[in-house]
Amino acid sequence: MKTVLILGAGTAGTMMSNHLRRRLDDDEWAIRIVDEREEHYYQPGFLFMPFGVYDERDVVRPQRKFIGNGVGRIRGKIEQIDPAENCVTLASGERLDYDILIVATGTDIAPDQTEGMLGADWQNRAFDFYTFEGSRRLAAALKDWKGGRLVVHISEMPIKCPVAPLEFTFLADAWLTRNGLRDKTELIFVTPLSGAFTKPVASKILSHLLEEKNIKVVNDFAIGSVDSDSHKIVSWDNREVAYDMLVTVPTNMGSAAIDRSGLGDEFNYVPTDKATLQAKGHENIFALGDATDVPTSKAGSVAHFEAEILTENIMDYIAGRELSAGFDGHxxxxxxxxxxxxxxxxxxxxxxxxxxxxxxxxxxxxxxxxxxxxxxxxxxxxxxxxxxxxxxxxxxxxxxxxxxxxxxxxxxxxxxxxxxxxxx
Amino acid sequence: MSENSIIGIAVDLDESGYLTNHDQWTPVIAEALAGEEGVAPLTDEHWKVLKFIAEDYKERETVPGMRRMNKVGGIPTKDLYRLFPDGPIKKAARIAGYPKPASCV
Known part of the structure; x- marks a missing residue:
């Protein structure tokens, strides 16, 4: 019996387990999937929670409901991957051997990467909407919002779903208007980019929309620190933006287990062939979803398209053929x-x-x-x-x-x- | 792409003034570009940054971002802002003769 081991039961890992279970012979291949959580989150829903459009029931379901029969679920925290031994060690000490490893460990916010971000304002005046808990707390805080300076901020690129901060800003504008608070609120969008978005044509259109909605934009802002005493974010070139409420997208980073295993780049993302999705330098390790360094958006749609491509390439790999499917970054x-x-x-x-x-x-x-x-x-x-x-x-x-x-x-x-x- | 010259040497530049053909880059051109960016004369500290960009570009075909400069290049952000004020990555990439770091996805 051989084993495909999938690390991470989020969007990418769950889809891979289901694709492969349909394609691989039960008698020859075991499929095992490891995750430290029991819950599966519909992450696009985090954007809507602060405005009361979605609540908990819309965005959380048990992981087990989406992972098919014939896939072994293992609950545990990944300690380290050892490519030389073809095994993964869990924090519990359990050792999991694999013939093929699929890394789908995603990306997470890392507010500790910015000086002062986890200071007194964190979860009081400074919030994120990239986590379930962050969105829940932000929803509660917005209920008490009476007006002032509302700053939406991106710390550092790349981030998961690069359009989400703009969406949050547009939705905040509409929500404030509906609640009679828009004329009492100064809405400010602060970004490290030179435009509203990363791609020229879309950036132009979205910049225009920000202007139309009377949202002030601060560009090229590379954050150096958050000052909780005076409620300001300060850039490396000493520009300051004061806030009454800060909604920030902290630096995004891949799993610390990738770093511990020496398999990551400076963001703990796995250097991955952008066409075949094979990890660079490891022929039986593949990566997909937010965990890779491939130059396209970190988004569920990308994970979905990659899962189809990677399934074909894993079938090729098992058959000893050249990897035939190429991902185009869609x-x-x-x-x-x-x-x-x-x-x-x-x-x-x-x-x-x-x-x-x-x-x-x-x-x-x-x-x-x-x-x-x-x-x-x-x-x-x-x-x-x-x-x-x-x-x-x-x-x-x-x-x-x-x-x-x-x-x-x-x-x-x-x-x-x-x-x-x-x-x- | 337009035909241009830097201190009398014909080079191809994009509309933001970045070299479009790295083969045309020389240390003399770097010094001239540094003058335009207001960071001349180039010191050993500047050159350490420019060399890291060149090495990393050869390996990954992309200009390294700030975190990569810190973690892989061993150059702290505050030094980068001191050496190349107001947008260190954009300025250093231009002086090093690589494309403008448009942004990331």
């Missing part, structure tokens, strides 16, 4: 813009987001890079798709792992300057 992201509207972005390593129709070329019903109600409903419907189709690794009609250029207006992008994207 990401598909909704952007909530408030008032029941939203945008949709569809892009990959090479093609930045442009306008067009999705998923049916020329028809839609979703409009790319335009603000529509249908895009918002797409995002809301996605919660059902996630819980009922995506995690079970059921095919989603019309949505393919490779980016399709059909239905996209490509002239818009070519008019922009093509600057080479740089990844930290």
């Amino acid at each position: 990401a598909n992201c909704f952007i909530e813009s408030g008032y029941g509207k939203g945008f949709l972005l569809d892009f990959n390593y090479e093609q930045e987001p442009v306008t067009g129709t999705f998923p049916i070329p020329g028809l839609g019903p979703m409009q790319l890079l335009r603000e529509t109600r249908m895009n918002h409903w797409g995002k809301m419907a996605f919660k059902w798709v996630y819980w009922n189709m995506l995690l079970q690794a059921r095919p989603i009609p019309l949505v393919k792992p490779e980016l399709s250029l059909a239905g996209k207006n490509l002239q818009a992008a070519s008019r922009e300057t093509a600057t080479q994207p740089i990844h930290n």
Whole structure:
């Protein structure tokens, strides 16, 4: 009996376990999946919790409901991976041997990476919405909000779901307006980027939207510290932004176990071949989802497309063939813009987001890079798709792992300057 | 891409003034670019940063970010801001002859 060991039962790991269980012979291959938690979180829902759109019941389910029969679940904290011995040690001391290892340990916030971020203001005036607990506390704090300076802040790129801070800002604008607090609130968006977003065409459109909504933008802000005494964030070049409430996206980092195992880069992400998803330098280790360093967005849609590609490559690897499937960096992201509207972005390593129709070329019903109600409903419907189709690794009609250029207006992008994207 | 020159030497620059062909880069051009960026003359400390960018770019085909400069290059952020004020990565990348770090995904 041989073993595929999957580290992490989040979006990526759960999907991989279900894909592989369907493809691998039960008599030949055991599939085991390790996670320290019992709960599975619908992470896109964390964005909506602060505004009371979703509550706990929308975003939390038991992991076991999504992991199929024939997959061994192991609850435990990963201590270390030993590629030379083909084994993983848990904090309990238990040793798990593998023939193939799939790393799906994700990424998490690391507020300790910024001086003072965990000071007196943390969870009092300074919040995150990238964790279940953070979003829950932020929801409670917003109930008491009477006005003042509300600062939405990104610490350092790359982050999971790079559009989420913008979405939070747009939703906050709408929520404040609805609650009669918008004219009492100065809404400020602080980013280390030079624009609103990482991709030129989308950045221009989103910058315009921020301006329209009277949201002040502070660009090129590399945070040095948080000062809880005077409630300010301070940049390395000594610029200061005062806040009454800070909603920050702390530095995102991969699992400390990756660091302990010497398998990570400076963010504890696994250096991974961006096409085959094989870990660089280890032929029986593969990585997908937020845990890799591949230069596309850290997003559930990416994990979904990668899982399809990686399943094919693992079948090739087992059969002793050359890895035949190549991931193109495809990401598909909704952007909530408030008032029941939203945008949709569809892009990959090479093609930045442009306008067009999705998923049916020329028809839609979703409009790319335009603000529509249908895009918002797409995002809301996605919660059902996630819980009922995506995690079970059921095919989603019309949505393919490779980016399709059909239905996209490509002239818009070519008019922009093509600057080479740089990844930290 | 436009034909341009730096101190009389013909080079290809993008619209932000970054070299588009690293083969055209020389230490003399670096010194001239450093002048434009207001950080000339280049000291040994500057060169340590520029050399790290060059080594890392060769390996990963991307300009290292701040955390990589700290952790892999061993250069603290406060030193980078002292050496290349107002946007150290962008300035150092330009002087080192590599593309403008647009951003990350």
